[in-house]
Amino acid sequence: MASPKPSLLFITLLLLLLHLTITTSSPHFEGFEELELEPEPDFDISLPPPPITLSTSLDPEPENPPLDHQPDLNPKPETPNPQLEYWDEEEFEGFPEPEKPKTELGQNGLDSDPVQNNEPELVETVKVKLSQPVPLTKRIKSYIIEIFCLLFLVLFSVKYFVGKKTNESLALAWATKFATRGTIFDKNFSLLGVGDKEGEDAPLLLKEGQNVFKFYASGRRYCQGLVATMELKSRHDLIASMYNVFVPCKDEIRIEVYMNNDAMDHVVFALGKKRAAKVMDKEMRDLQRFGNVLASSKKWVADELVVVSELKEVAADLLNESVVEQVFGEKAFEKLGKYFISMHFSDQQQSTHRKMLVFKFALPVTNHMADMTPLVALVPYYIDLIGRYKLSSQARSKTEAARIKVAQEVQKELQNARQAALQRKKAERRKMMDEAEAQLTAEILRKREEKERARQLKKAMPKIKMSRGG
Amino acid sequence: MSSSGNDPRQPSTAKPYKPQPIHPDNLPIDYSGFLAIICGVAGVMFKYKLGSWLALIFCAQSLANMRNIETDLKQISTGFMFAVMGLVTNYLSPARAGVKT
Numbered sequence: 001m002a003s004p005k006p007s008l009l010f011i012t013l014l015l016l017l018l019h020l021t022i023t024t025s026s027p028h029f030e031g032f033e034e035l036e037l038e039p040e041p042d043f044d045i046s047l048p049p050p051p052i053t054l055s056t057s058l059d060p061e062p063e064n065p066p067l068d069h070q071p072d073l074n075p076k077p078e079t080p081n082p083q084l085e086y087w088d089e090e091e092f093e094g095f096p097e098p099e100k101p102k103t104e105l106g107q108n109g110l111d112s113d114p115v116q117n118n119e120p121e122l123v124e125t126v127k128v129k130l131s132q133p134v135p136l137t138k139r140i141k142s143y144i145i146e147i148f149c150l151l152f153l154v155l156f157s158v159k160y161f162v163g164k165k166t167n168e169s170l171a172l173a174w175a176t177k178f179a180t181r182g183t184i185f186d187k188n189f190s191l192l193g194v195g196d197k198e199g200e201d202a203p204l205l206l207k208e209g210q211n212v213f214k215f216y217a218s219g220r221r222y223c224q225g226l227v228a229t230m231e232l233k234s235r236h237d238l239i240a241s242m243y244n245v246f247v248p249c250k251d252e253i254r255i256e257v258y259m260n261n262d263a264m265d266h267v268v269f270a271l272g273k274k275r276a277a278k279v280m281d282k283e284m285r286d287l288q289r290f291g292n293v294l295a296s297s298k299k300w301v302a303d304e305l306v307v308v309s310e311l312k313e314v315a316a317d318l319l320n321e322s323v324v325e326q327v328f329g330e331k332a333f334e335k336l337g338k339y340f341i342s343m344h345f346s347d348q349q350q351s352t353h354r355k356m357l358v359f360k361f362a363l364p365v366t367n368h369m370a371d372m373t374p375l376v377a378l379v380p381y382y383i384d385l386i387g388r389y390k391l392s393s394q395a396r397s398k399t400e401a402a403r404i405k406v407a408q409e410v411q412k413e414l415q416n417a418r419q420a421a422l423q424r425k426k427a428e429r430r431k432m433m434d435e436a437e438a439q440l441t442a443e444i445l446r447k448r449e450e451k452e453r454a455r456q457l458k459k460a461m462p463k464i465k466m467s468r469g470g
Numbered sequence: 471m472s473s474s475g476n477d478p479r480q481p482s483t484a485k486p487y488k489p490q491p492i493h494p495d496n497l498p499i500d501y502s503g504f505l506a507i508i509c510g511v512a513g514v515m516f517k518y519k520l521g522s523w524l525a526l527i528f529c530a531q532s533l534a535n536m537r538n539i540e541t542d543l544k545q546i547s548t549g550f551m552f553a554v555m556g557l558v559t560n561y562l563s564p565a566r567a568g569v570k571t
Contacts, residue, residue: 145519145520146523149520149524152527153527156534157530160534187478187479188479189479190479190481190484191485191486193487195486206487206489208537209536210534210535212537216487218484218487219481219484220478221483224483225487236534237534238531239502239527239531240535352490
């Protein structure tokens with residue numbers, strides 16, 4: 001019990017030391033405050049420059065007097081005295097408030113050295129000079145984002161209205177060329193336009209967005225109707241049109257003809273420019289399943305075109321001499337090539353309507369809409385051709401076999417998918433069961449362990465009893 | 471090029487146009503609206519005024535490309551809200567303005 005005392009003493013000593021250090025340090029802080037207060041004499045020391053500026057007229061002489069002043073100022077701890085002296089030197093000798101000049105001094109001292117009354121004007125001019133160039137250069141720079149963005153928004157809105165109008169005029173030019181009275185679609189369809197009633201007032205085009213226009217026609221033999229969708233360049237969108245500078249695109253029209261179910265035999269046929277045909281061959285399931293790329297050995301269609309067909313015979317019948325001569329031949333295609341993209345006839349289309357003819361053309365400029373007339377004329381021509389077309393018995397059996405095979409495959413795939421789904425479900429259920437069992441077994445194990453422990457305890461207990469008993 | 475002489479038109483079979491109902495999931499994705507929301511959120515979160523301005527621009531683009539008013543307007547309005555919120559916090563908050571000017 002003797003040892004704690006010195007330790008307590010030691011701790012108290014330590015505490016005292018700490019206290020002393022804190023107390024000694026606090027005066028230090030006070031001293032800092034004093035140091036902060038000290039600058040006033042420093043100011044007085046730094047006063048010499050102003051006299052220099054003041055006495056620019058008398059160069060060599062005034063340099064000495066400030067030096068003389070310095071020793072005078074240093075011994076004097078009080079600041080107001082020299083100021084008063086300065087004030088006394090000037091006309092404001094008996095000025096009752098010495099504090100006012102003090103504040104002026106402080107302000108001036110912050111900005112620049114001068115203390116004298118003559119200086120403020122100079123200070124003001126300096127201030128003006130400093131404040132003038134800031135707004136001119138820096139403000140414009142700081143608002144550059146706002147300026148740029150607002151300019152962009154204005155340009156965007158201008159482009160929107162201009163582009164919207166050009167797109168509308170292009171679509172209208174197409175409609176007036178091919179869908180007004182006495183034109184191709186009027187001669188072939190009894191109902192034109194998307195209105196419910198037949199008449200002049202019914203609108204021909206349906207506008208879906210600013211660059212998508214739809215045209216509908218119905219009332220013709222062999223087909224239920226036709227929907228032409230014009231997807232024009234997004235001229236209304238500044239960002240998209242900027243993008244299209246690097247990735248050019250065309251004004252496209254896609255004409256879908258919904259054939260009557262009884263009016264189309266087993267036909268899977270596609271014709272397109274090389275790139276478009278490749279994409280179609282990859283993406284279209286019916287072309288993948290039934291179609292084969294036909295190599296054109298003899299002079300048949302233009303070199304740019306690729307024919308994909310289920311049967312060679314069908315392709316030959318669809319691309320008969322007159323069509324090749326007028327549209328797809330080497331000579332005719334030179335002119336029409338830039339407006340043709342692809343066409344795809346199939347009774348196995350991947351869409352809501354199975355039997356469908358799809359034409360894809362590029363639209364010419366508004367003034368040259370007549371250039372694509374032969375291509376648009378293909379639409380009613382192929383409706384009639386395919387509507388009447390009957391496969392030979394041999395070809396029919398072939399295509400039928402192919403379709404049955406494909407149907408079986410599809411069914412198999414479906415069944416497989418269904419079975420896989422079922423198996424997955426079963427596996428999941430089994431997993432769940434296993435997990436539940438595992439939990440159960442774990443519980444059982446725990447119970448068993450507890451029992452064993454209890455038993456061991458019981459075994460141990462009697463020993464104690466025995467010992468007690470002993 | 472028409473192969474038949476007689477009139478192919480059949481007014482009796484004409485059906486009025488029925489717009490195909492488009493499932494909302496099959497609609498083309500509105501990238502600009504999405505970008506507007508992302509930029510707007512970034513502008514609000516990081517007090518980044520360029521983000522808010524970009525959000526406003528993408529809002530305008532999304533508005534220009536709008537097809538289906540009901541579904542698209544929601545996204546555009548959220549993007550627009552974020553953009554405006556970002557601009558308001560950027561330009562009207564006193565502390566920020568004090569630093570800038």
